[in-house]
Amino acid sequence: MKLLSTKATCNSHGQDSSYFLGWEEYEKNPYDNVHNPKGIIQMGLAENQLSFDLLESWLAKNPDASGFKRDGKSIFRELALFQDYHGMPAFKQALVDFMAEIRGNKVTFDPNHIVLTAGSTSANETLMFCLAEKGEAFLLPTPYYPGFDRDLKWRTGVEIVPIHCTSSNNFQVTEQALQQAYQEAQKRNLKVKGVMVTNPSNPLGTTMSRSELNLLVDFIKENKDMHLISDEIYSGTVFSSPNFISVMEILKDRNDFNNSKDADNIFERVHVVYSLSKDLGLPGFRVGAIYSENDTVVAAATKMSSFGLISSQTQYLLSAMLGDKKFTKNYLAENLKRLKKRQNKLVSGLQKAGISCLESNAGLFCWVDMRHLLHSNTFEAEMELWKKIVYQVGLNISPGSSCHCTEPGWFRVCFANMSEETLKLAMKRLKAFVVESTGNVNGVTTKSTKRNLLTKWVFRLSSRDQRDQQEER
């Protein structure tokens, strides 16, 4: 019997059980500084909660924007009826201006080349539908955001082939790794339609270097069917040097050299994805975008955006907010300042626990090196350590294996989704744990008990499917 589609039924498998576990444990026992001071602290959510006051203050000064008014006049009807998949012109203009501002106005964007989508989750899937199909693949550098496994592959049939990056060079993309990934795709009989990167990177928290970006543009240059997608969702979170360099800037530079070979049609094969979920901390509002100089892609993606349009109520509010240049200028500067300070706190706290992380300059998290705390250089040991940290230390962090990292022992730890006090407490707990661990290897449960526990958890969770939640970037 085949009542449902393959997509609907395969879905319950292939999800990383550590997410189920971590989420559920947190939900059962969430930290609250008054009501549950011993609870689990959520450090697996890449949310930006540091600058809401700036948004709220703007809203208080501009009540009309949320009250469906423009220049004191009600535009409720207009907004209620506005479902044009070309998007609200005022909002597109404000959005591209904001994107340019984030890039220091070194590049500008044409509002006619922007496609609005309900979040970058929708943007990424839509791009896959437009650029590739079953039997084809995109290459992604590891470690990468776990959600991509579903967003890029699930309904599209497109495959992901990893570009293995390692700590030997701070996980940067190398030519060799690119070639290896390409070969792997060939072996698997997959046609490579291009490369997709997240820049700044999730989970690394680093910006890509000029040479990496040029390497990628060179890579796709040769093969005229290949694309480069740059998900720049964290572009507004670059809090220290080196500055953020968008792939659009690289293209512009190369174009300026008037190298006709380069100019061929590269512009039409590079696409940028953006969203307001991280920079502005508004994941609930579902605001994403695809930017492309390729008219056919824009046309197709625009029609596909029918399946995930942004509420006109939200488009209008944000067109007003982002259209306020005084606000955006101050917001961007202040937000970065706070992110930098908060990241410093995490890094110092980790240091005090004898833990180091990848030197990072962006994002809402650190890529933390706990290899020295592993029993063995294996992913089983990573899972063991992760479970200790969830249950004993009471911190929900993201294990590197869930991000397809090739080296065990790395974890993503978020810093922008909690108060300073909570972060301090988390660091205190971690330090205590490390001191205890390194000074004491007794009292650790046996291997088999742990395996049984994990199997039980996986069984229970897949039949109850309670909170196999969304991947939080």
Place this chain on the structure above:
Amino acid sequence: MKLLSTKATCNSHGQDSSYFLGWQEYEKNPYDEVQNPKGIIQMGLAENQLSFDLLESWLAKNPDVAGFKRDGKSIFRELALFQDYHGLPSFKKALVDFMAEIRGNKVTFDPNHIVLTAGATSANETLMFCLAEQGEAFLLPTPYYPGFDRDLKWRTGVEIVPIQCTSTNNFQITESALQQAYEEAKNKNLKVKGVLVTNPSNPLGTTMSKSELNLLIDFIKDNKDMHLISDEIYSGTVFTSPSFISVMEILKERNDFKDFDADISERVHVVYSLSKDLGLPGFRVGAIYSENDMVVAAATKMSSFGLVSSQTQYLLSSMLGDKKFTKNYIFENQKRLKKRQKMLVNGLQKAGISCLETNNAGLFCWVDMRHLLNSNTFEAEMELWKKILFDVRLNISPGASCHCTEPGWFRVCFANMSEDTLNLAMKRLKDFVANSINGEGCSNNKKKTRSTQASRSFTKKSISNWVFRLSSRDHREQEER
């Protein structure tokens, strides 16, 4: 070279050119009472503009809601962060209550079985992804909403096989038509995964009868892999008898009679949206309702690709949670729709044009202009449509675009304009028909009217030019339901 996917490049084909034309002509020359009184009147948009004052009055009385406040306290942060694909609980509750209210509380819905999506467009596609795949098909009664060709088929690979309905019985579904459609699917080597109906119907503007609904349930009952999807997006627009009967009500009855297969409840799914009943297409609020846990689980995850803005969920949870408001709204809205539909029907009558007599719902009439055709062909329908667009200056939807098997039927909307504009439209139509009858005639007309010129210039070649130009400029070809 294969730079883009097949889906991206095939897209520019297969779209009805009449939409491009109609839309573009309207955009070039839109009617405005003051600025452009001779312009084209838009009657191809199934929008409900009759009850905005009720919504605006509620908003004025409840200013906190749009301002991200609950009980005077700001919940902005909570909403800004809320991206749970399970949906805002208070909104789901308010929505299912509203859906039950529309159905006279004859059925109730469990909020845990609702999946929120960015509009019914998203809901329908998502259901297809969950229930079927390439090589499989859903049967749809004709005429049907043109947007389904894209929504159900484009990215999913699922096919649509039409269940041909005719005017002989007011376009109701018959057993023989169902069987014929099933056979056709088999001939095309497609596995039939079920039936999808829009009830009340777009473009017919009629509610399905109990017997039709039972027929459909009987049809899927015996084949355990088949589903029945009922898109009830217009359920709140039923303005006159017979009352709306939801498929959920039928299921409940059969359940009571113990004449059912226990798993039928798991193979019937309802789609809803606030775009028509509340007139809020811009807010992107749709939903899938299913008793099938696996469908709910899969659709919930898929809704990640089209979640409803938390800002909007909150606003509507408050509005729909106000039962005093909803009770009055539903009632008043239907009253106004009824009145407006009557105006259209009367106006058409005065022009000697009738429409489907069973019209009791929706935002449009299914209008019979067969007697105005030169011949009983779709070419003649296109000719007439162009005359109406260019000479009468009304943009209406030709039946061919809805896959109707009989030429000469048109969908004409009545709820997206003022009363005065509707009156003017009817006047123009009456004059056109009168002129057509008075000696100009259809086949004897030697005068070069604009429409004839337009007909000549819009030959097949021109149409392809249009399609090419428009798909590259991609101006305004969204399907409006």
